[in-house]
Amino acid sequence: MKRSWFVGGLIVSIGTIATLLAVMYLLPLDLTERSPVQPLAFSHKVHAGDNGIHCLYCHRYAPKSTVAGIPAVADCRSCHLFIAPDKPEVKKLIAYWDKGEGIPWIRVNNVPDHVYFPHMMHIRARIDCGICHGKVATMERISRTASLKMGWCLDCHRQHKASIDCWTCHL
Amino acid sequence: MEKLTSPYKWGMVIDLDRCTGCGACVVACQAENNVGICEKQEIAEGRNMHWLRIERFWVGEYPDVRVRFLPVMCQHCQDAPCEPVCPVYASYHNPDGLNGQVYNRCVGTRYCGNNCPYAVRVFNFYPHEWPKPLDNQLSPDITVRARGVMEKCSFCIQRIRRAKEESSAEGRTIQDGEIQPACAQTCPAEAMTFGNLADPASRAARLARSPRRFHLLEHLGTHPSVVYLKGGGREHV
Amino acid sequence: MSEPPVTTKSVSQVNDELLSSLRPPTLGWYLLAFFLGAVVACGLAAFTWQMMNGMYVTGKNRPVMWGFYITGFVFWVGLSHSGTMVSSILRLSRAHWRRPILRAAEAMTVFCITVAGLFPLIHLGRNWTFFYMIPYPNQRGLWPNFRSPLLWDMTAITAYIIGSTLFLYLGLLPDLAVVRDRTTGWRHKVYAVLAMGWRGSAREWSIYHKASTLMAALIIPVAVSVHSIVAWDFAVTVVPGWHSTIFPPYFVIGAILSGVAAVITLMIIIRKIFRLEEYLTPLHFDNMGKLLLVISLLWTYAYFVEVHITWYAHEPIEWEVFSFLSSNYTPQLLIMLVGNSLLPIIFLCFRKMRRSIGVMLMVSLWVNVAMFIERFLIIVPTLSHKNMPFAWGTYSPSLVETLVNLAALAGFALLFTLFAKFFPIVALSDVRELELREAKVPMGRARLSSIAGKE
């Protein structure tokens, strides 16, 4: 009786300690959804996979700016005026255009605001987009594959002998 | 944190003979670096947020009174007292010889602020607000600091970063004069010269060899990267 | 050594008297606990307020980045030396008069260091990120800076908390067994667990003695190191007035001074409340008074050396700091000198004074007030007049800081009150052991000392 209590208590406390340690290890916890439902069922699989459109065709600022950029509604429209104009999702797109509104995409891959992430430096270093963004070409709906945590960044920086000076990313 | 070999050692030369004390650098610094707006109450309590201040000293008595101006920002010491005391490496030494400050790492012990002999580290006692639409002026290049963290002059690290990115795209090193911190850029009298002290040919390095050179609180052995040039002969001719 | 208290009471009578504090609480006790709890709650509210709003609710500024919190920290760390030093030094030097005050002193250590350890966390600008300072593997791939005295502090204080708790617990063991045997119900169960099956066999006693002697020997260096490290927080900086090699010994001496004084205060309070006049006799106060006198003399010497070196070297900024201190904080400086040097030295030179409870209470209280002021004078005036004259400043504590400091005092008292209610506040076994050792055993017609003899 007493022993069972003791063993039980031991297991509970070890479990608690382990959980606490795990939480501490993971701090700050990331609670963003990894694959949120987007306002438009845009398929990277169709665009980048089946049709083989290069990432930089739409995310055109990545080689020269900190932000990769997402295509303007006008850019989407200019193709879809001719390509599959009858599909329901494309109609939604045109509706956004007609309303003069941007599409409220939901951000999937995000780093905190105190992190400075220049896309162009990574493109310049010939880092494949997939290293951070995953195999986008196979994703029907985009989802985050990398942890995007600091340790994850540091590992990669160490592997590639990139700067690990704090001020590289935290300005 | 790792000591990498860097071709740069950023430094600044401040010619006190040129400095008129006009305060343009103070506003430039504040504008460039998202430094919080300090209400009267805050400054009265000694919680001024300016990263760069112009010290004004009165010497002598009327009518033989003189004024000395001394712009003081982070001296980016090579043996910086602030660095070893930070328990979390929020204050650290950068490979380019700068004293880094990582805001999101700072826990706010304020130990670095105590140990900085130049009193140039400022602490966010208050949560700073930019009443709309004043927040539009905030620069996207650097973090807006929260309350409870230390901050200080970084020699406009965002400008250094930009120049590094541009020069690396062109496969060259940064040229002399390519980077100017906001204060040096705006100084009407050109009293501030920023440059690579590791390059003996740079303008800053040449000025830093002037016989008028001195470091602030040199006896403490902090080896600052800011070199002052003495104001020449402000006495009767 | 000195004359032990002669007892003619039976074992159970002694036990009864010494365990009187464990009787069901009175209304007075509840009132006291409630009052202390209320003060602690005020402090907690003040701290919450500070956390919600920012550090501007304190009086700190640039350049005075540390204030009442660190003053409190150093002060409480200093107080925590009481237990260890008194208890282990006396234990090691086999001073029998130590026995009745031992437990109180050790408990005090634990509570003081716990309270002290809270201050560095309270004073953080972002308290919620305190875990950045803990060395543990994390996904950020970052470690704290082991060159920072604050990290040494954290290590030393953690070690000290663990060590002194063990020390206290070890001493408690036989007493817990006694309490276990005298209680029933759930209390019995709790005490039974805590007593870890102590039966009082000769082997157990033998191990117990070895262990406690060892602990006593081990805890002293820890205690000395803790306050040396706290001194290094200041001494390793380049701040004029702090950058001084005498700081570690000076701090340790100051710590012992305040610790001993606090133990005296506590002895008087316990003696009064639990009616232990028979166990805490003027003799005890006489001895403690001598100890305090010696340490006060040492402190005076250390202070004189520090000021003298500043004066002799006459480094402009160091001298500026001292003259600022002496001109702007004259009353505080005088209280500090009177309380730490003048009063103890004058009064404690006389046996009569040392044996007067009133005088001892007055002196010990003065020492502690003076010691708090001393910590304040080390931190605040120095920071106010650092190297850059243009950026000089001033500091006065805000309501929040004062409340938190008061709450620390109340919290300490509360912990002690609770402890005294649930654990034997006078070391039962130690007192009884002495009795046993001193007892004359009939051997034929003669009454000879027991085999234990003098320790």
Place this chain on the structure above:
Amino acid sequence: MKRRTFLQLGGMTVASAFLAGCQGQNEKLIPYLIPPDEGVTPGKATYYASSCSGCPAGCGILVRVSEGRAKKIEGNPRHPVNRGRLCARGQAALQELYHPDRIQQPLRRSGPRGSGKFQKISWSEALDLLSDTLKELQQEPNTGSLALLTPQLTGSLATLTGVFMRSFGSTHHLAYELLAPDWLRLANRYSFGQPDLPFYDLAETRYLLSFGADFVENHLSPVQYGNAFGRMRQGRDTVRGHFTYIGGRMSLTGASADRWMPAKPGSEGVLALGLARLILAGSLHDKAALSNSGIRPEELLARLRNYDLQRVADATGLAKNSIVEVAREFATTRPSLAMAGESVAFQSNGLEAVRAIQLLNTLVGNLNRPGGVYPASADPSTGALLRKESSFSELLALIASMRAGKIKAALIKGNPVHTVPPVTGFQEALDTVPFIVSFATVLDDTALQAELILPDHAALESWGDVVPLAGSRTMVYGTMQPVVTPLYDTRQFADVLLATASRLGGPLAAALPEESFVEYLKFSQAQRFSSEKEEDLELLWVELLSGGGHFAPDQAPEKHYRWASSAVIADPPTPAFAGEANKFPLHLQVYPSTAFHDGRGAVLPWLQQLPDPMSTVVWGSWIEINPKTASSLGISQGDLVEVTSPRSSLRLPAVVYPGIRPDMVAIPLGQGHHGGGRYAKDRGVNPLTLLSLLNGKEQLAAWNATRVRVTRISKKGDLVSAGHPEGSYRGDLIGI
């Protein structure tokens, strides 16, 4: 989530984790509707060249714009006036754009005047109201009932306003600024026969003698002269220019001097003539230059016989030997330069004193030579508007008309209610004007009086052109362009004038047919540069905008200064002061604040919190008192004192200021606004209210000729200064 909130909450995630459960907190990512123009990359800043309109110096600026928002103002390195440098005020102009209290749409007064109660109206209503009122005025026989009040304008705006008022038929266009250098133009006309402002070649001079010319903070073109000062000191390998400052108060400029000569107020002219006499007596003058100017040294020496050393020393209160030394140094260290400033000109004998100082330059041959003084470039096209010589008398004339009830409507750009000294009676006179239109961006003192507020664009939203005031020898023409889309429903002042003109029709519409100010600008630039690039005006326009203007560094103008032979040197009369010496023992000097100029900077928080360089005071007003005077009055740093002049009195905190004569006190201009948004409102005092009116010759007002008395009120002056009051005297501790 904002960056700052992240940092605040970053560590609290643990707590929020359990509260938020599994809810995602992904941000939105809204794309552009239409991709940005070629050359604009999201995430990368763009720079637009423009001109600063913070003061008449007209420096060139580059504005950094990220994601459609202006982030930082920097100097334009190609601009010859400021060479990539910028002062504190120029930097802070960004906050004019993003000021939280900007007026967001036209307002019409709904409560009594000055109550600050306004109702929002639309632009068409507002313009209707304005044009209806003006139409009524047009039908009256006396069309002079419309007044237009502006600061001194330059460029196309000056021409436009001129055309507007002329076509309307009114002559009451007042371009008045307290600190406008009318006095200098007037003195130049007397001395050199032409009113062109001087361009001092400070950088090349070896000996600078400034008679109260505070070129570091305000005088003419502060960034230009600040830069030149740096080069004068350390810009040359072997020469370090020497600088002597003369003036009862050590100003920021004076603080950089090698020698400070605290001459009695009003005695500077006597000192200049005394120096001239010493130079002539020692035959140290430049003989060729004198004969060029048609001055006979013997005659002049005889003319100056009254200014013997003893008399000059007595009048100025300076030591004889230092006067002799300065005379010798000034004459023998060439090129040398003498400058006259506002504190000299704003005395009752100001005009004569300034002319005496100009004589010094003539004597040692400083005219038209490197390191000396040249006529500055002036914009020929703007004519008289840019070259006011006595705008003060125009102000008085306008006030008289207002009092006579002749003025029925006043269009006001700027804030004259704050910057015109009340002794002129301007504020009361303005009260009698039934219809006041203000073009303010924030609800300033003038806008509070207005019937109608037509909010102007901020400078960074505006089109325009700027001809810098006296900052260059050669022609400089700066352009202004909007760098961001306007934040609010505001309209540019010039656009409102054009819209009104078209609504009014008739000759006005015919004279101003353009629909917008941009068109007007293009038109006027086409005229201006027609000789150069006739074929491609569009290209010229683009070049002007991208470069920030047209700078012609090679085209040295033909103009020269020559001492007008007819010009007789007049004796500076004994200075007169308002207030008897026994009742009001101290001279009051009001001086333009480094941060606020005449007060226009006070609305901006960056400038409010910029420690004044000399007193280190922030967010307020103060009075500077010599330590001896202060202790004799029982005043210490930060005490609340009452300053009483013959006209009125003010309460403000005292600053113990070692750099001022014991018989003087000084108060900076710029604070004491009743409006002006949250940062300026009810902060500090406006010292202009203390001043009494004392005219010098030619209607130059003597603003520094009022005497005051100072009494201590209490300890609570509410003074906040950045520097430690005692530490400020302990430079020895750091070897400074």
